[in-house]
Amino acid sequence: MAVAYAMQAWQLWNDGRAFELIDPTLGERGDVSTIMRCAKVALLCVQDNATDRPTMTEVTAMLGSGGGDAAVLPDPRRPPHFRLRVSSSDDDGGWSESRMRSSHGTTSCSTNELTITTIQEGR
Known part of the structure; x- marks a missing residue:
């Protein structure tokens, strides 16, 4: 089941519609760029090849205050389908x-x- 969600999230991200991943209540009161960065990091964490996935140290840095904009993170590849x-x-x-x-x-x-x-x- 989680693989289907990852595939759907990646498809939305790839189509430039990642904003559809955001719960409307979060978008109203949250920092959209932070939410998008979290979504991108999540997609990076489900990459098929282990060398393409970030380490926990990298995830912490990506999500921390110095994580910056989602645009500077590497683009996630299509997650595997199992x-x-x-x-x-x-x-x-x-x-x-x-x-x-x-x-x-x-x-x-x-x-x-x-x-x-x-x-x-x-x-």
Whole structure:
């Protein structure tokens, strides 16, 4: 679901209609340039290639008071489009092998389940 929102947000941004992302109540009382900068940083954070995504330090700088205008940030590329399809799984449910289709082809992946138990000391 989040991928669909990222794709829709990027399409609006790419079409020059990013203002449609802003909730009308925020636009009335908020700084539109700050909201647009936040939207652009969010789109940069969902880039397919990890080297194209900003680090947390960079995100902090981009969103901080010295972040400046959205125009000086790099332009986000189209986010990847994924569809996940389970192709097989083992009988005990410990893992399942899947195929993940994206705009860059099909890749095998697996899902591993993990249980964490915390034991509290005392009575």
